[in-house]
Amino acid sequence: MTALEVRNLHKRYGPHVAVDDVSFTVAEGEIFGIIGPNGAGKTTTVESIAGLRTPDSGSISVLGLDPVKDRAEVRERLGVQLQESSFPDAIKVAEALEFYSSFYRDPVDWRELLELLGLTERRNTRYKALSGGQKQRLSIALALVGNPKVAILDELTTGLDPQARRDTWSLIERVRDTGVTILLVTHFMDEAERLSDRIAVIDGGRVAAVDTPAGLIARASATRQVRFRVSQPLARSVLAELPDVTDVEITGDRWLVTGRGQLLSSVAGALARAQVVGHDLRVDQRNLDDAFVAITGRAPAERRAG
Numbered sequence: 001m002t003a004l005e006v007r008n009l010h011k012r013y014g015p016h017v018a019v020d021d022v023s024f025t026v027a028e029g030e031i032f033g034i035i036g037p038n039g040a041g042k043t044t045t046v047e048s049i050a051g052l053r054t055p056d057s058g059s060i061s062v063l064g065l066d067p068v069k070d071r072a073e074v075r076e077r078l079g080v081q082l083q084e085s086s087f088p089d090a091i092k093v094a095e096a097l098e099f100y101s102s103f104y105r106d107p108v109d110w111r112e113l114l115e116l117l118g119l120t121e122r123r124n125t126r127y128k129a130l131s132g133g134q135k136q137r138l139s140i141a142l143a144l145v146g147n148p149k150v151a152i153l154d155e156l157t158t159g160l161d162p163q164a165r166r167d168t169w170s171l172i173e174r175v176r177d178t179g180v181t182i183l184l185v186t187h188f189m190d191e192a193e194r195l196s197d198r199i200a201v202i203d204g205g206r207v208a209a210v211d212t213p214a215g216l217i218a219r220a221s222a223t224r225q226v227r228f229r230v231s232q233p234l235a236r237s238v239l240a241e242l243p244d245v246t247d248v249e250i251t252g253d254r255w256l257v258t259g260r261g262q263l264l265s266s267v268a269g270a271l272a273r274a275q276v277v278g279h280d281l282r283v284d285q286r287n288l289d290d291a292f293v294a295i296t297g298r299a300p301a302e303r304r305a306g
């Protein structure tokens with residue numbers, strides 16, 4: 001079943017077009033990633049889905065409901081963690097959760113949520129005394145306290161250290177396993193690749209591509225690279241003339257061979273025939289960063305501040 005459907009979304013701020021024409025659907029139980037350059041329209045898109053912005057044209061359906069017309073019903077079913085959430089410094093973790101729970105008809109037991117998020121020991125800690133990771137986990141808890149069917153997470157792990165990021169990823173997978181559909185906006189390609197079932201690349205207010213992470217990577221580049229050092233001198237032509245090879249770079253005893261198809265077995269076979277051993281042989285896997293560059297023409301922006 002479809003959890004979210006966005007059709008031809010268009011939104012301007014005065015003369016400035018923030019979202020030009022965005023369409024995608026998200027199936028129930030999916031983790032759907034949204035990536036794209038700064039200012040591409042990602043936040044405006046998810047804020048429109050959350051009913052926080054009114055589209056100029058196009059339609060949005062959240063579990064069959066309209067976020068603007070059916071605002072109260074959508075709020076019951078949709079949890080939102082937006083960029084840079086902030087709370088009064090003096091509020092305690094438990095108070096914030098108790099307060100948020102009171103907004104919902106059928107909230108989850110927030111004590112269980114604290115346990116799931118590893119915040120039980122911080123229940124009486126004031127917001128200002130929490131670490132960056134704990135604040136982030138609290139904002140996730142607040143997005144989930146209403147027992148939503150769909151959760152929007154914008155910049156989930158910005159500002160977290162590598163261990164906290166990995167812990168948060170496992171947490172999101174556990175949340176998905178409870179049946180929640182997740183819309184994830186992120187600047188981190190490793191995060192999008194690790195968590196998303198499918199990803200939309202938004203660029204200039206439009207959807208440039210929608211596919212599985214593997215599909216985007218394969219679509220963006222069929223090239224592969226093999227690196228190694230040689231045990232003894234070898235003529236460049238031995239590898240450069242192989243049908244799968246498109247480029248060979250040699251720096252001292254280090255070789256970098258670029259090509260397509262079964263590049264590794266072609267290179268290994270040619271080295272064996274020439275009776276040369278390739279040391280430290282490594283195949284460079286293409287990843288979502290490469291796909292992002294190929295699709296948008298820009299490098300992904302990394303955000304680690306905070």
Ligand SMILES: Nc1ncnc2c1ncn2[C@@H]1O[C@H](COP(=O)(O)OP(=O)(O)OP(=O)(O)O)[C@@H](O)[C@H]1O
Nearest residue numbers: 013016017018036037038039040041042043044045
């Ligand atoms: N309230 C606003 N008023 C005017 N312009 C805005 C407003 N909010 C966003 N914009 C502009 O609309 C465009 C899209 O912004 P949006 O925040 O949706 O992009 P984004 O992809 O989420 O960007 P980022 O990755 O930097 O968070 C940007 O050019 C931004 O400057």
